Amino acid sequence: MHEWALAEAVIAAASEIAEKEGLSEVTEVKIKVGELQQIELDILEFALSQLKSAKLENARFSIGLSKAEIKCRVCEHKWILATGNLDKVTAEAIHFVPEIAHTYIKCPKCGSPDFEVLSGRGVWLESIRGVKREDG
Amino acid sequence: MVDPRLSIIDERIREVSRIVAVSSGKGGVGKSLAAATLALKLTKMGYTVGLFDLDFTSPSTHVILGIADLQPKEDRGIVPPMAHGMKYMSIIYYSGEYATPLRGADVSNVLIELLSITRWAKLDFLIIDMPPGIGDATLDLIRLVKDIEFLIVTTPSQLAFETVRKLVSLLKELKIPVIGVIENMKTHKSDTIRQQTRKLDVKFLGEIPYDARIEESIGSAHRLSKTIFAEKVGEIALRIQ
Ligand SMILES: Nc1ncnc2c1ncn2[C@@H]1O[C@H](COP(=O)(O)OP(=O)(O)OP(=O)(O)O)[C@@H](O)[C@H]1O
Ligand SMILES: [Mg+2]
Ligand SMILES: [Zn+2]
Numbered sequence: 029m030h031e032w033a034l035a036e037a038v039i040a041a042a043s044e045i046a047e048k049e050g051l052s053e054v055t056e057v058k059i060k061v062g063e064l065q066q067i068e069l070d071i072l073e074f075a076l077s078q079l080k081s082a083k084l085e086n087a088r089f090s091i092g093l094s095k096a097e098i099k100c101r102v103c104e105h106k107w108i109l110a111t112g113n114l115d116k117v118t119a120e121a122i123h124f125v126p127e128i129a130h131t132y133i134k135c136p137k138c139g140s141p142d143f144e145v146l147s148g149r150g151v152w153l154e155s156i157r158g159v160k161r162e163d164g
Numbered sequence: 165m166v167d168p169r170l171s172i173i174d175e176r177i178r179e180v181s182r183i184v185a186v187s188s189g190k191g192g193v194g195k196s197l198a199a200a201t202l203a204l205k206l207t208k209m210g211y212t213v214g215l216f217d218l219d220f221t222s223p224s225t226h227v228i229l230g231i232a233d234l235q236p237k238e239d240r241g242i243v244p245p246m247a248h249g250m251k252y253m254s255i256i257y258y259s260g261e262y263a264t265p266l267r268g269a270d271v272s273n274v275l276i277e278l279l280s281i282t283r284w285a286k287l288d289f290l291i292i293d294m295p296p297g298i299g300d301a302t303l304d305l306i307r308l309v310k311d312i313e314f315l316i317v318t319t320p321s322q323l324a325f326e327t328v329r330k331l332v333s334l335l336k337e338l339k340i341p342v343i344g345v346i347e348n349m350k351t352h353k354s355d356t357i358r359q360q361t362r363k364l365d366v367k368f369l370g371e372i373p374y375d376a377r378i379e380e381s382i383g384s385a386h387r388l389s390k391t392i393f394a395e396k397v398g399e400i401a402l403r404i405q
Binding site for chain 2: 033042044045060125131141142149150
């Protein structure tokens with residue numbers, strides 16, 4: 029369950045930022061999830077709700093998706109990887125370590141594995157909102 | 165945008181007492197063989213040990229130890245499976261027998277991903293087999309893993325030692341502990357590397373002779389642990405524990 033490990037990371041990062049910014053309560057956490065990793069959103073949401081710390085008790089987690097956009101470094105072809113079409117073994121390997129894409133996926137134009145993932149890799153914390161501490 | 169993975173790495177290695185990166189400025193000096201054998205020896209000595217192959221583009225410790233058909237368990241992350249009494253983690257679980265062509269930023273990403281999802285739990289030693297040189301893996305470990313220690317491998321060659329000198333001076337400048345230097349593949353008596361190591365104010369941990377028959381032990385942890393190589397690494401293990 030990669031989702032749980034990543035949810036734990038999101039909670040830790042959000043708590044860290046809340047502390048740094050002097051927030052007594054976090055009201056919203058915006059997360060960006062890349063499609064390359066095929067994160068199961070309902071598991072991620074459930075994990076977030078289970079793992080959240082006291083400060084995040086009333087936080088709303090809003091999750092946005094970003095497509096897996098890839099650009100070949102050899103021929104400059106750009107494409108969107110439809111992860112739904114991957115076979116099970118490939119999909120699962122990329123789920124755990126997205127860079128494994130370089131093992132199994134080739135540029136559809138020239139066949140090179142030397143491509144750059146422009147967007148849609150992993151889980152990102154976009155922003156958090158909350159209530160400032162009175163004494164801060 | 166913040167990468168949340170960076171915030172969980174400390175937690176993932178919280179119960180690991182010592183993290184030892186087996187490293188060298190030079191390739192092919194015996195890092196992987198030394199890292200794998202050291203992990204075996206420490207396990208034999210009764211320690212709880214993890215071995216993490218960080219050479220993502222050319223992993224080899226699984227070949228050295230004859231590890232195949234192993235997969236990690238998933239439980240709120242990855243639980244490394246046991247091999248020869250130690251917890252073993254490598255990119256081969258995901259890349260299998262295929263090549264993994266990675267550029268620097270990708271290497272960093274794999275390292276961060278695996279550090280943030282792998283649950284080592286309680287370990288006395290986490291031994292890390294490093295790729296050669298002072299690149300992304302070295303810089304990321306220094307950046308992300310507090311209390312990392314380096315164990316450096318060289319050969320009797322000045323070509324190897326010159327790169328070791330650079331690695332040592334960088335680590336010292338960054339105040340990263342260097343456990344010491346191992347001189348591997350020794351073919352004749354000479355004190356040169358020992359003396360040069362001491363001049364760097366770094367501990368000389370011992371020498372390992374060139375063993376033309378080591379190849380016969382590759383792929384079998386059992387045979388490997390019976391070699392002179394393993395005997396010497398065992399003595400070094402006593403010195404670093
Ligand atoms: N003491 C030794 N006697 C004989 N052969 C050795 C000895 N030490 C290492 N070797 C051999 O040298 C080769 C390189 O060893 P190894 O792969 O461990 O080096 P490395 O430093 O990890 O290389 P890389 O930089 O590519 O990761 C292997 O074939 C190994 O079996
Ligand atoms: Mg190696
Ligand atoms: Zn191309």
